[in-house]
Amino acid sequence: xxxxxxxxxxxxxxxxxxxxxGIVRGRTLLADAVASSVEEHARFGGVVPEVASRxxxxxxxxxxxxxCETAGVALHEVDAISVTHGPGLAGALLVGVxxxxxxxxxxxxxxYGVNHLASHVAVDQLEHGAxxxxxxxxxxxxxxxxxxxxxxxxxxxxxxxxxxxxxxDAAGEAFDKVARLLGLPFPGGPxxxxxxxxxxxxxxDFPRGLTARKDLERHRFDFSFSGLKTAVxxxxxxxxxxxxxxxxxxxxxxxxxxxxxVLVRKALDAAASEGIDDLLIGxxxxxxxxxxxxxxxxxxxxxIRVRVPRPGLCxxxxxxxxxxGAEMVARGRTPSSLDLPADSSLPVTDVLAG
Ligand code: KG4
Ligand code: ZN
Numbered sequence: 001x002x003x004x005x006x007x008x009x010x011x012x013x014x015x016x017x018x019x020x021x022g023i024v025r026g027r028t029l030l031a032d033a034v035a036s037s038v039e040e041h042a043r044f045g046g047v048v049p050e051v052a053s054r055x056x057x058x059x060x061x062x063x064x065x066x067x068c069e070t071a072g073v074a075l076h077e078v079d080a081i082s083v084t085h086g087p088g089l090a091g092a093l094l095v096g097v098x099x100x101x102x103x104x105x106x107x108x109x110x111x112y113g114v115n116h117l118a119s120h121v122a123v124d125q126l127e128h129g130a131x132x133x134x135x136x137x138x139x140x141x142x143x144x145x146x147x148x149x150x151x152x153x154x155x156x157x158x159x160x161x162x163x164x165x166x167x168x169d170a171a172g173e174a175f176d177k178v179a180r181l182l183g184l185p186f187p188g189g190p191x192x193x194x195x196x197x198x199x200x201x202x203x204x205d206f207p208r209g210l211t212a213r214k215d216l217e218r219h220r221f222d223f224s225f226s227g228l229k230t231a232v233x234x235x236x237x238x239x240x241x242x243x244x245x246x247x248x249x250x251x252x253x254x255x256x257x258x259x260x261x262v263l264v265r266k267a268l269d270a271a272a273s274e275g276i277d278d279l280l281i282g283x284x285x286x287x288x289x290x291x292x293x294x295x296x297x298x299x300x301x302x303x304i305r306v307r308v309p310r311p312g313l314c315x316x317x318x319x320x321x322x323x324x325g326a327e328m329v330a331r332g333r334t335p336s337s338l339d340l341p342a343d344s345s346l347p348v349t350d351v352l353a354g
């Protein structure tokens with residue numbers, strides 16, 4: 001391996017329904033233990049915050065133990081603890097923050113309270129090596145869709161700048177809602193991805209939000225997916241009323257094409273506008289097979305390099321938090337205070353808590 005040295009960091013992620021404990025040494029991944037409560041939420045069609053918080057509490061200690069065992073590391077050996085302190089569900093974040101403070105205090109190690117979104121960017125270092133800086137990062141998850149200019153992933157000196165974001169639903173939210181319309185289980189993204197492989201992506205011409213000339217002036221790098229979701233709902237409804245069967249695979253493929261087309265177009269436009277040749281895609285929706293393929297083929301013709309972590313590192317996990325923590329240590333950033341708060345609406349530009 002190229003990077004066998006660097007700080008040994010344990011990262012804790014509890015912003016939504018995944019309890020993630022990751023251990024890294026510098027840019028080398030040693031353990032990535034994830035316990036998900038997703039099945040407990042499935043019958044509600046969305047994550048129930050109270051259920052998620054309780055699940056984090058129950059699995060926290062065993063998941064830490066599992067990560068240490070996999071990494072072959074004893075807790076006292078770690079150099080630092082990092083934790084997602086926002087954005088996310090307040091109660092869920094609190095469980096991770098409390099666990100991180102207890103570990104930092106008990107072990108006498110520094111604590112880094114880091115941003116969940118920046119962690120989705122930093123995780124790519126575990127797979128593809130040092131992040132090219134500056135790069136443009138597109139984050140697409142269940143809660144967020146944003147385009148960022150990343151000059152320094154630790155956020156130092158305004159290192160992360162927001163170029164645009166969704167004005168309504170997040171990309172993953174659109175996948176989840178459309179999946180529900182089509183009778184597919186929650187979370188819907190992976191199911192739409194799978195079903196779409198059997199469908200025709202040009203069967204139905206669904207709208208591409210905020211791509212019309214009149215929208216580009218104010219919203220060139222912003223996204224909107226709620227109009228698309230409504231268009232899919234109307235199309236399905238009309239079909240059902242007519243008594244004809246709904247071609248689920250064609251609807252899934254055409255919807256997925258509309259989302260991916262807009263995401264890739266805007267991400268490449270953002271990179272070109274900044275004169276940046278490196279595009280990173282992260283977050284749960286980056287696991288989508290069509291998004292990955294479309295980004296790679298269109299970027300190639302423009303001479304833009306695309307980095308996307310493997311699907312398991314795109315969805316929420318602890319390794320991403322450890323990866324950003326290790327970068328904080330390596331770049332000599334000042335650790336966070338032990339009275340670190342959980343901040344459910346932390347802006348993407350606030351990468352490290354004071
Ligand atoms: O990053 P993530 O694990 O959690 C958040 O921070 O939100 O993202 C979860 C989202 C869900 O909306 C899920 O449906 C979506 O990512 N997702 C996908 C795929 N895998 C997960 N969406 C499209 N295609 C996929 N293969
Ligand atoms: Zn996430």
